[in-house]
Amino acid sequence: MKIAIISDIHGNLEALTAAFRVIETKGIKTVYCLGDIVGYGANPGECIDLLLRHNARTVVGNHDRALFDKHILMCFNRNAKHAIEWTHQQLTEAQKNCLESLPYVLTEGDSTFVHASPLRPEEWDYLMSERDAIAAFPAFSTPLCWIGHTHVPDVFTENAQNQVLERGRRFIVNVGSIGQPRDHDSRLSFCIFDTDDWSMEHIREEYDIASARKKIIDAGLPRWLGDRLVNGS
């Protein structure tokens, strides 16, 4: 069975819609979302609703939690804080309840799904290096762990350099970001995984960045949040 794993939507409805277009074209019915549905972008509520319509199995991200946890909000920079306070005013009670009820970790089949790191998921550590990955592998029991949070796609392998998934080894895969890629490629990023033969496809897809950027500016959110979509940084 093929599954799609998406992450870090950040209220970018144009990007999420484009991602679902790819997912539907490929006939994929099962979608996992690694959190950060909201924050930064101008359509947080619409993104929550779209994920619900597709029955996405979702874990919580730090921006989602920041709506309910002042300690997380305190650690955010000015732009991120502004976006969360704005988001708080936009969401319905039902949408907020949906975010508040999300789990930190999901485990299904060969896979663990978590926003930042399987090691202390509620600490929101950035898993960015081989060293970070070595510390995180003992924290989950499945062969595979899917993460987001850094907005930079990557594959970490336990005990090997090989970046192609194969049975018998363990991997941590960062799927990149739908709504705010930061690897200097402005196209949205996510992964498709075949749970039978373990083949993985890394999708990069164009979307209507101009519209997403304009909505951010029109909403009175920091202009920089729109500008960074253009160069993917």
Ligand code: ZN
């Ligand atoms: Zn994020």
